[in-house]
Amino acid sequence: MKVACLTGGGDCPGLNAVIRGLVRTIHNAGGQTIGLLEGWRGAIEGNFIELDPMKTDEILPVGGTILGSSRTNPYKEPGLAEEVVKTFKKLDLDCLVAIGGDDTLGVASKLYSDFNLPTIGCPKTIDNDLSSTDFTFGFDTCLNTVQDAVDKLRTTAESHRRVMVVEVMGRHAGWITCFAGIACSADAILVPEEEVDLDAVCQRLKDRRAAGKTYGIVMVSEGAKLKGDEFITKDAEVDDFGHVSLGGIGKRVAKLIEEKTGIETRDVTLGHLQRGGSPSAYDRVLGTRLGIHAARLANNGDFGKMVALRGLHIVAVPLEEAVGTMRTLYPEFMDEAREFLT
Amino acid sequence: MKVACLTGGGDCPGLNAVIRGLVRTIHNAGGQTIGLLEGWRGAIEGNFIELDPMKTDEILPVGGTILGSSRTNPYKEPGLAEEVVKTFKKLDLDCLVAIGGDDTLGVASKLYSDFNLPTIGCPKTIDNDLSSTDFTFGFDTCLNTVQDAVDKLRTTAESHRRVMVVEVMGRHAGWITCFAGIACSADAILVPEEEVDLDAVCQRLKDRRAAGKTYGIVMVSEGAKLKGDEFITKDAEVDDFGHVSLGGIGKRVAKLIEEKTGIETRDVTLGHLQRGGSPSAYDRVLGTRLGIHAARLANNGDFGKMVALRGLHIVAVPLEEAVGTMRTLYPEFMDEAREFLT
Amino acid sequence: MKVACLTGGGDCPGLNAVIRGLVRTIHNAGGQTIGLLEGWRGAIEGNFIELDPMKTDEILPVGGTILGSSRTNPYKEPGLAEEVVKTFKKLDLDCLVAIGGDDTLGVASKLYSDFNLPTIGCPKTIDNDLSSTDFTFGFDTCLNTVQDAVDKLRTTAESHRRVMVVEVMGRHAGWITCFAGIACSADAILVPEEEVDLDAVCQRLKDRRAAGKTYGIVMVSEGAKLKGDEFITKDAEVDDFGHVSLGGIGKRVAKLIEEKTGIETRDVTLGHLQRGGSPSAYDRVLGTRLGIHAARLANNGDFGKMVALRGLHIVAVPLEEAVGTMRTLYPEFMDEAREFLT
Amino acid sequence: MKVACLTGGGDCPGLNAVIRGLVRTIHNAGGQTIGLLEGWRGAIEGNFIELDPMKTDEILPVGGTILGSSRTNPYKEPGLAEEVVKTFKKLDLDCLVAIGGDDTLGVASKLYSDFNLPTIGCPKTIDNDLSSTDFTFGFDTCLNTVQDAVDKLRTTAESHRRVMVVEVMGRHAGWITCFAGIACSADAILVPEEEVDLDAVCQRLKDRRAAGKTYGIVMVSEGAKLKGDEFITKDAEVDDFGHVSLGGIGKRVAKLIEEKTGIETRDVTLGHLQRGGSPSAYDRVLGTRLGIHAARLANNGDFGKMVALRGLHIVAVPLEEAVGTMRTLYPEFMDEAREFLT
Incomplete structure (x- = not known):
């Protein structure tokens, strides 16, 4: 053989x-x-x-x-x-x-x-x-990498009373975003499967701040889409595996949140880190x-x-x-995640 | 409510x-x-x-x-x-x-x-x-803790041409030992579900050394039992969760391996570390x-x-x-692990 | 008191x-x-x-x-x-x-x-x-964070035969870049204290590839400047600590390296991660x-x-x-680093 | 050359x-x-x-x-x-x-x-x-390994209201013990340079418990000696680098603390882990x-x-x-550490 x-x-x-x-x-x-x-x-x-x-x-x-x-x-x-x-x-x-x-x-x-x-x-x-x-x-390692990153970002966000927008992989499917969002206590989880109502997200961030939580974590898929938003990344390009890079949605979301809430907001794009590591x-x-x-x-x-x-x-x-069918995120997971998103 | x-x-x-x-x-x-x-x-x-x-x-x-x-x-x-x-x-x-x-x-x-x-x-x-x-x-975190430890022990074992015996939790069930053994490329996996033939383990360690692998990793459950061995830990004691501590099987196995193979052998007992961590x-x-x-x-x-x-x-x-029935390790996992234990 | x-x-x-x-x-x-x-x-x-x-x-x-x-x-x-x-x-x-x-x-x-x-x-x-x-x-924790990231990026770079450009903090001083560059075996270390000759960097990357090293790591300070380059970041902005963000030099360097060498090149900006963590x-x-x-x-x-x-x-x-005097990187450190940059 | x-x-x-x-x-x-x-x-x-x-x-x-x-x-x-x-x-x-x-x-x-x-x-x-x-x-990596271990042990100690005794390397010099003790907020730091007054340690542990700290961390050098104690490790043996193994002082200290304070106490010996890792x-x-x-x-x-x-x-x-002179721990470090040991 x-x-x-x-x-x-x-x-x-x-x-x-x-x-x-x-x-x-x-x-x-x-x-x-x-x-x-x-x-x-x-x-x-x-x-x-x-x-x-x-x-x-x-x-x-x-x-x-x-x-x-x-x-x-x-x-x-x-x-x-x-x-x-x-x-x-x-x-x-x-x-x-x-x-x-x-x-x-x-x-x-x-x-x-x-x-x-x-x-x-x-x-x-x-x-x-x-x-x-x-x-x-690879999925599990990736989640741990995202989790380690957000665990690091949490204290710096808190020290500066900031919202942190973390852009993770997922052009069409929100598995990483949803699971990492749950694991990282995210205040918002923006996946490609659902059109994002950013106003609702902003309201939640403001409500939580008012209730005493001095920082926020927003987890966003690279393929998330904002309701009513015409955002087309100028730098969109097909990467070597056929993925159109929408790199920039994290930055876009951070900018809009800062404008709409008045809360200082920063973004981090974890990028290739998510594929790496033992x-x-x-x-x-x-x-x-x-x-x-x-x-x-x-x-x-x-x-x-x-x-x-x-x-x-x-x-x-x-x-x-x-083969042939992409498996998007099962609704039950976002349904569970939503217990923390109200 | x-x-x-x-x-x-x-x-x-x-x-x-x-x-x-x-x-x-x-x-x-x-x-x-x-x-x-x-x-x-x-x-x-x-x-x-x-x-x-x-x-x-x-x-x-x-x-x-x-x-x-x-x-x-x-x-x-x-x-x-x-x-x-x-x-x-x-x-x-x-x-x-x-x-x-x-x-x-x-x-x-x-x-x-x-x-x-x-x-x-x-x-x-x-x-x-x-x-x-x-x-x-808890099981997954524990496996990652054991894996991190063994990844650390590997190079020190290799530098000194040693066998390292790593004792992990598992008084009656070998889940941690078997999964961690697979994840850590162990040369031997000793679980409570199987009586251990230490001579066979020693022979394997010698064979692998002869073939050029200058170190060895042996993963052993705290509840593993050696064939024909009368080992009763003197310090055996019931811990606060009803577990009889057999702490010492790792040390015992290390001593026997060194005697039987002539290869310098050390042991590490991970103990409470395995319950800890984020x-x-x-x-x-x-x-x-x-x-x-x-x-x-x-x-x-x-x-x-x-x-x-x-x-x-x-x-x-x-x-x-x-409740009422302990789930011991399914044979299929040791069967898979055994591909690396011949 | x-x-x-x-x-x-x-x-x-x-x-x-x-x-x-x-x-x-x-x-x-x-x-x-x-x-x-x-x-x-x-x-x-x-x-x-x-x-x-x-x-x-x-x-x-x-x-x-x-x-x-x-x-x-x-x-x-x-x-x-x-x-x-x-x-x-x-x-x-x-x-x-x-x-x-x-x-x-x-x-x-x-x-x-x-x-x-x-x-x-x-x-x-x-x-x-x-x-x-x-x-x-904070400096030591930051170096370990950068090191962990690059250790993760190394295998993904190698799998895809890529150069990875890693942008780290340092607007005026190259301490992080130089120390992390040494710790991460970088193939190039671009600090604000030295005008960067990108052609020399590209030549080195090509030479090393020819010699059998199938990937490359380029460590670049956010404040690094390229010789003869008119690059002005469009998004330059003063952050809340008076630092002008040059975020984008990493992306810029990656693009230029890919153009000049024909080697697939990606960039990662570690950003706020570098301030975070225990x-x-x-x-x-x-x-x-x-x-x-x-x-x-x-x-x-x-x-x-x-x-x-x-x-x-x-x-x-x-x-x-x-107070009053910024301490830029001592020349002895780049002098030492240079042993690996020829 | x-x-x-x-x-x-x-x-x-x-x-x-x-x-x-x-x-x-x-x-x-x-x-x-x-x-x-x-x-x-x-x-x-x-x-x-x-x-x-x-x-x-x-x-x-x-x-x-x-x-x-x-x-x-x-x-x-x-x-x-x-x-x-x-x-x-x-x-x-x-x-x-x-x-x-x-x-x-x-x-x-x-x-x-x-x-x-x-x-x-x-x-x-x-x-x-x-x-x-x-x-x-090697010293710095070792300290981080000990710190990671104790950070893991802290929550399990707290969950069970225990004292954890952590035995670390150091037969004659307390550098690792003292530095790790500071980094890990230890409640006691037992180094070979000072004869240990275990009664004072026990009193401190009881006082802290009374004040609301429901767990304790004791960091002990393998070469620490207890005042008035005749403890001779039965398993003492010269390891392959001439170090007499006193492995067991951690277990001994844990047993004595439990007896003297009535607080449940466990021990972990980090052993070879401390030499390992990237x-x-x-x-x-x-x-x-x-x-x-x-x-x-x-x-x-x-x-x-x-x-x-x-x-x-x-x-x-x-x-x-x-060569020829072992450098024991400078008194200034224990003097600093002692701010937390009263």
């Missing part, structure tokens, strides 16, 4: 845990794993490194991916999918494990249906917006388990599947069902 | 999140919450403090419990359960929310069945060994959600229930079903 | 350590301390709170200042200095301890010389740019010692002095000598 | 910073560095690895030492010092940089005086007990600077010297003067 793996799209903590779990489990079953470099680009061009348990033993605590990543998508240009198939044959592979988000997994799904290529998927997105799995690794225990365990189970699917010849977390267990779901 | 809450048993990070979520949600529904002090002792003696959203707003990041805790159990002495009922009436309560482990929740369950006292339970154990809920808060994002969110849902049960008059996590959702289960 | 203290200017970790050390030491000598609120504003308006050892016992680990801060300067408007003197008399004070930066301490010095008001100064600036003291508290051990000890020694000066009637760190010892220097 | 370096004695965070600074600076001057493995053992046996800037670029954040360590001392057995001289000649070395504590540096000093071997010393001890330098690297910013900068300056001494042919920190500057002192 010779297995290749690759990591595609934006990096996040836990990718190396998956790789390590996969390599070790394939090795235990007598197989061998190689790592294609920089996502699908490596699969097209045939660039790879050999992997083995010794080489991957120490990577568990390391953020990012030792394989590099890219947003190359072989289905974006004619003929490239066929190049992947050629690489697969040339390297004499039995299975290809793609670790990535909706885009990366969509390619794996299509290669399986178009060419019967024996692919297996492993879900990865820091945004937690993939359907078919309870949580994705994975949390949760993400190390989840990543390792997904890697182990991806290997077990490979060993069983159970292709065209994606490993996923359901409750306490790792299950396999058809790739085809897992 | 007047609700009392109490926290019983060993403290863990996230207790204050529950209290805050409960107080706020009861308040939003027009009710009022008081906090009974030091677990069931406060319920027996009628000691309490008033709680409100302002007072509890800042406690989310704080470890431990603002209410104090004890292992007082009103069913351990005749007449004390009746005292709790008296306090309930005297304070004109409509509901009592007990936040605690099997012992604390068992009392809540009995008070409900014996006296029809309107109790609600919220599961708490750092050991994650309660049935009826996927995870308990809760992780996971535990802050889980605790807050449990508090909110306990309040909603109270508001709905849905008594004799315990709030619990299932997948992504908070559900209610009968208290009676939830 | 009745002593008042106040904290002025931008907050930083360690202020509460000073307050606690001062209050306790005054108390031990039989005196009493009050805290004037929001810097010199409290001194002008007579707003204060009573302080005692119990009230301040738990504030050591807390960032910011329990007294609040402002940039009110009584010498900016006629008659306000006299108001401070009136407050001093009205409150029957024996001594006023001002904890702050050059601006705050300048006021203390003038009040001493103009009115013979018994003032004592305690140096505070996160920027470490006060003369007369080796280090100021103080490091170094800052807790330094702050506590300064507070103790300020109190001892007060007890000895040794006014018009500032406490300062020299080597291992806390000494007293005349306030007059300590 | 061909330079060898070695790291001897107990490891501590910052060793790799020194190595990296040395290698880079020697390289910049056209020289070459090798690393002798496992302290003086490598110097005796001639085991080494080649070092260069690329190989050492990423080691700055890594705890411990990439060269390994041991407590081999060539002056402990006849003929071994001569072996070091032979290795020096065989490897065609121009200079030997020894990074270590009093024992390691003592060897370097003797080799210089006995054989005129061109040695340079770099001071290393986590205990901060070397004379001739203000601070040693170096703090302070230690990364200090280590790097010492490495750079050791290299500059080598480049200048200025042998028989040790680099040292004095205020803000790195200076060179004769090795001979630097």
Whole structure:
């Protein structure tokens, strides 16, 4: 059994845990794993490194991916999918494990249906917006990073009687914003799923100040939209993973809050920090388990599947069902968060 | 609606999140919450403090419990359960929310069945060994604390070519040991659920050294037992939560490994550190959600229930079903861990 | 002995350590301390709170200042200095301890010389740019915050083969940038004290990439200036401590590096994060010692002095000598840093 | 110029910073560095690895030492010092940089005086007990580790109304205990330099409890001695760096406090944790600077010297003067600490 793996799209903590779990489990079953470099680009061009348990033993605590990543998508240009198939044959592979988000997994799904290529998927997105799995690794580490930042900002906000607007990741889905907002006692949580009534937010901030809370925390998704606001970021640009950067909504919200409330307001954009760092225990365990189970699917010849977390267990779901639909934040979470937003 | 809450048993990070979520949600529904002090002792003696959203707003990041805790159990002495009922009436309560482990929740369950006292339970154990809920808060923070410690120990172990034995909590259940063992790339994971073959562990440590790994990490539950070993800790003592301290198994294992392998071996017992600290994002969110849902049960008059996590959702289960059975580590987790233990 | 203290200017970790050390030491000598609120504003308006050892016992680990801060300067408007003197008399004070930066301490010095008001100064600036003291508290915590951030950014930069530009505080002095640059293995350190040759920086980044280092870290002071560059931040604004915000130099540098090198480059501005958080051990000890020694000066009637760190010892220097001169980065530090910048 | 370096004695965070600074600076001057493995053992046996800037670029954040360590001392057995001289000649070395504590540096000093071997010393001890330098690297990281631990223990102690006894390193010198005690608001600080009056400590704990502080923190050096106490640790043993382990004083103190006060008391021994972890910013900068300056001494042919920190500057002192005298805690620090110990 010779297995290749690759990591595609934006990096996040836990990718190396998956790789390590996969390599070790394939090795235990007598197989061998190689790592294609920089996502699908490596699969097209045939660039790879050999992997083995010794080489991957120490990577568990390391953020990012030792394989590099890219947003190359072989289905974006004619003929490239066929190049992947050629690489697969040339390297004499039995299975290809793609670790990535909706885009990366969509390619794996299509290669399986178009060419019967024996692919297996492993879900990865820091945004937690993939359907078919309870949580994705990287999300938990990201929440802890945001929480650490806001715990730091709280006392400086309080010392200066300020409102702090914290812009976090989430262009279309508010998972990070809502969970971090709950974890950080935010006074307002602005997610892309709901049009934001900034006047109501301002009123709440003023009411709380009047009641004696001398500072405020506003958590805002980069993709949040303000009711009746024509804000179009001048610097909007497509980043290398297809995300339109709306960087600037935090600054915009801070400016408007200061104008409307008269309370000194500052903003912080956590940006790339949110993708970084050594994975949390949760993400190390989840990543390792997904890697182990991806290997077990490979060993069983159970292709065209994606490993996923359901409750306490790792299950396999058809790739085809897992991709194509972004999972926005479930209303129940904002409903819970709202207990603190009145 | 007047609700009392109490926290019983060993403290863990996230207790204050529950209290805050409960107080706020009861308040939003027009009710009022008081906090009974030091677990069931406060319920027996009628000691309490008033709680409100302002007072509890800042406690989310704080470890431990603002209410104090004890292992007082009103069913351990005749007449004390009746005292709790008296306090309930005297304070004109409509509901009592007990936040605690099997012992604390068992009392809540009995008070409900014996006296029809309107109790609600919220599961708490750092050991994650309660049935009826996927995870308990505190467990995640504990894992991150152990992980941080082992990440620190790794380089010092490597510099001195040592094996490090890390003793963690878990008298009867290996949840912490197994999850932390996976998260920390342990070379051996010794849990109470499996009799430990120390010779096999020693052989593995020697094999890995021969293969070039110049240090080793052994994760051991305080309740692990060695095959054929007559080890009885001289200092064994019942701690204040009924846990027999086997503190010393780590030291014992380290000594034996050094004797059997000739490799310099040291031990660290993390002890009370594992209960401490500001809760992780996971535990802050889980605790807050449990508090909110306990309040909603109270508001709905849905008594004799315990709030619990299932997948992504908070559900209610009968208290009676939830207590009485310790949940030992599911075999699937050691089975996964074992991929790295060969 | 009745002593008042106040904290002025931008907050930083360690202020509460000073307050606690001062209050306790005054108390031990039989005196009493009050805290004037929001810097010199409290001194002008007579707003204060009573302080005692119990009230301040738990504030050591807390960032910011329990007294609040402002940039009110009584010498900016006629008659306000006299108001401070009136407050001093009205409150029957024996001594006023001002904890702050050059601006705050300048006021203390003038009040001493103009009115013979018994003032004592305690140096505070996160920027470490006060003369007369080796280090100021807050600086060490800030360096650790920057270091943690860059340690997180490193793996995400590496995964995507990127250069990361990290903008840190320092409008006129490069202490944070240089020390953090050394601590974070930066490939370039751009400080206000030296005109930046960005072409040389770009060449170095390309050379290192050619030599196999697949990512880069560029540390840049908010006040760094590029040789031959006409960059004027459109959003330049004076913040509440008189600092002109050049926020944007990081973004500017990132854009130019990407253009000149063709290497994907991203930027992160750490902003207010750098002022936040629980103080490091170094800052807790330094702050506590300064507070103790300020109190001892007060007890000895040794006014018009500032406490300062020299080597291992806390000494007293005349306030007059300590203020008025910004301490820019000593050339020896950039000289040392340069060993890694060739 | 061909330079060898070695790291001897107990490891501590910052060793790799020194190595990296040395290698880079020697390289910049056209020289070459090798690393002798496992302290003086490598110097005796001639085991080494080649070092260069690329190989050492990423080691700055890594705890411990990439060269390994041991407590081999060539002056402990006849003929071994001569072996070091032979290795020096065989490897065609121009200079030997020894990074270590009093024992390691003592060897370097003797080799210089006995054989005129061109040695340079770099001071290393986590205990901060070397004379001739203000601070040693590793000490600051250790303090932060202890502080993080005690910050975690505080809330669990408070929840259970307990006293926590924290045993930290320091057999003969109380630097860690005193500084950590100040940083952690300890209620008692027991150092080897002062005979401990435990009755006074117990009285203070009871007084503080009576005044409303419901928990206590006692910081104790492993080498602290109790007045009138015959305590001899049964498990006393010489560790591999010549330190007699008194591990157990913490447990002993906890037991006595509980007996004498009736307050529930627990103990935690931080042990090897204190040597571990990624170096703090302070230690990364200090280590790097010492490495750079050791290299500059080598480049200048200025042998028989040790680099040292004095205020803000790195200076060179004769090795001979630097070794042989342990620096116990200066009385001024306990005098300051005592403001909080009444």
